[in-house]
Amino acid sequence: MSDKNKALFSEFPSVSTEQWMERVTADLKGADFDKKLVWKNLTGINIQPCYNSENKITQLKNTGENSQALVNYRNIKVTNTENGNKLAIKAVEEGMNGIIFTLDENVDAAELLNGIDLNSTSVSFKITTNATTFTKNLVSYAKDSNLKGYIDTGIISNYVTTGSFDESQIEVAAELVKLTANFPNFKAITISGTEYLDSGANQVQEIAYTLNSLVFLIEKLSEKSVETQAIFNNLNFKLAIGLEYFVEIGKFRAFNSLLAEVAAKYGVAECANTITAKTSIWSKSVTDAETNLLRCTTEAMSAILGNVDGVLIDAYDKEFKNPSDFSSRIAGNITTILREESYFGKVSNPVDGSYYIEEVSTKIAEKALELFQAIEAAGGFFTAFENETIQAQIAEIRLKKLKLISQRRTPMVGINKYPNLMETVAADLLSSGAADNSKVLTPRRASLEIEAMRRTTEELVAETKVRPIVQLASYGNLNMRKARAAFAYDFIGVSGFDVHQEESFESAAVAAKESANSDAHVVVICSSDQDYDETAVDFVKAFRAINTNKVLLLAGAPKNMDELTEAGLDGVVNMRTDVLVTLSAIQKKVQKTLKS
Incomplete structure (x- = not known):
């Protein structure tokens, strides 16, 4: 047999799990294997230190497809139409292929989108008032194009952060579905799950509550005679990206799989939804803020490998000032580099078959489905939020996370470990502590308590010199x-x-x-x-x-x-x-x- 036909590493004897465990047990010298080597994630998942062919791994179905047409979004707050258009054109020139316009008042779509090729650039709109009027204006302007993107009216995010559900938003959503019927790549309903993770929830909770809110909206929209297939085809999900790299990859894959299961229960075999992933607020810091660039990079990587359709990366200095041209450009460049130079999005589902990620994805899906079913059995999303069940469950996980950070068992560079001692931070940029309202969710940084302690120091320095x-x-x-x-x-x-x-x-x-x-x-x-x-x-x-x-x-x-x-x-x-x-x-x- 020639060397060319030899299996790689065939000259080495295979090692069984039993042999490996014997060696590890000896090396641990009596220390507990589970405590030393098994990672116990706050989702309730125990992740083993290694996997091999002896492990029986169940592969999830319908985990999504790695997007070759990945949308690299930049968020633009429109203060006036002319400035918004100018910033959008600049973003496209800098390599962005997606724009999210945040509109506080009604603007003219033709003026806002003038000079932007709607066939190559995805345009999305975060709009809380006059959404119907704007959308009529938009579809009229874009009638000869392949309009891509979504509208986010805050139908769920506004509710969970204010505690007040606006019933008129259901009418608006139903109308938006009709208005955009001729644009299959433009989504009229955005369901946000970012508020859960950014308020301290774990990945299982983010998936479950997002799907619970989907069921809630389906029931509401069905009352307005909106077909279930039309609802699923018009969905854009906005999910946050946390710091736990492999778990986040598994989260997005698990979400896709469970969404397909929910759709099947409604008799929908295929749905043309999109998922937009946004870098989390929870993981960002004011101190040593440049480390946010590293966090954003790994977050974007996990989202892309998890098969999302678009990524929104916040500027690294967004948490303490209006982003500069430089920080906005750098944020956009992260996804561009990952896509063009690191070949993310150019390989079909590269994580499929990885025992570790398949195991994580399956376990997250199992836990999320269990929580989803428990919420539905107890009356559904609206009931669970009104009686503060969801808030209490998130608060429990948040406290555990904060304890791990305070004990430095969850290291965060520049926050609780490896501080930049050459850096001085103005007291007014630092948090004075976290507000506590058990009735609503409040997106926040994980570092608020440590920031408050640091703020005390800076105020002392200012007072005593x-x-x-x-x-x-x-x-x-x-x-x-x-x-x-x-x-x-x-x-x-x-x-x-x-x-x-x-x-x-x-x-x-x-x-x-x-x-x-x-x-x-x-x-x-x-x-x-x-x-x-x-x-x-x-x-x-x-x-x-x-x-x-x-x-x-x-x-x-x-x-x-x-x-x-x-x-x-x-x-x-x-x-x-x-x-x-x-x-x-x-x-x-x-x-x-x-x-x-």
Whole structure:
């Protein structure tokens, strides 16, 4: 047999799951396999560390098709017709093939779309008033074109964010379906699910509630004599994209599959709906805002691989100012690069057959279907929202997410890990905390609580003209003191304090004396466990004999914590420390010292 006909890697013996598990168990040295290697997602899904041909993977049907005609959207807020048209033409020149116009008042469609080729550019409209009048104007202007895009009247998103459902929107939706009947590629009904994920929901909840709202609208529109097939053919779904890359790919695939199941229950074999994916608000940051570009890139990748029809990427600075020409251009370039240079959308369903993604997709679909059916059995979408069942379920997941962020178990660059200590942020750009209204959904950033803590620092600096200084006082074992100093540097840097680089001392006694007399407002002891056992108590006593006002912390988890606290230690920073609780306590003591 020639080498050309040999199977790849055939010279290596195959390894069974049993053999692999034996080796892993030995390497874990008694540690729990599930705790160490199995990823427990907040959707209630346990994801294994590896899959092979021995795993029986059920492949979902109707997961969608990877779009070769992917729409790269830019959102344009129309303040006046002339400016809106100018910005749209500029966007097309910069490579965008889709425009979303946000209209606050009625405008002339011909003037707004003048110079835009409706056969090659998708045009969509977010409009809450005069939608019928505008659409009549639009279809009259576009009668000789292949009009593509959608209209978003906020029929669901307005309800879940205000708590008030406008029945007249059903009449409007029914009329829009009739008006756009001659344009099969233009969708008259947009159902948004972005508010769920952006309010802290998990992927299963986003899918289930979006489909519940679809059933609710079908029932309402059927009362207006709109045919079910026409409803499904006129649907555009707008879903948010979260940070969990593979889970998000699975989410979109699962949504397509479950949508087909729902359609089948209504006797609809095929529907010509579209899915527009939007980068989430939840995952974005004000601090170290450029990292939003990285988040947007991975979010766009997961959406495209999940078989969406269009992508809307927000500008990286959108959360704290009006996007600039630069940030808007960069946002649009992300999808262009993925599509043209990375060949996304040019390979047919590249994730199909991946055991990992197939498993994630199937499990998400199973969980979402279960939740969907539970909501329907309890009276449906409207009843579940009116009695606050949906809000309570989302709040439960949101609190779990925020706890993981505060404990730094969910790392977010520039927010709770790896802060940019060279950056200064104006206090008024930072959140003062999250508003809590159990009756509605409020899209928000996950970082609001940490931002509020950072805002306290910036307000203190503005008031006292002093940025609190943190000294990392290290001694003893070289490797451990450097590792713990690096950890403390990263941990406390989230507060916005001026954290200095590690300062090494020849002994605990010298470190205590020098740090007590330094200009620092916060001192962190950095050494090894053995050094702590031998010298930490003496360090704290010597330090407090000289200075009683400074905040004194220790990096690590000492065994004699009670004794250290009694001697005057304020707290510790380690892997189990809650960043919000710890840094807020430090702030309070530093505030008291500086203001006095």
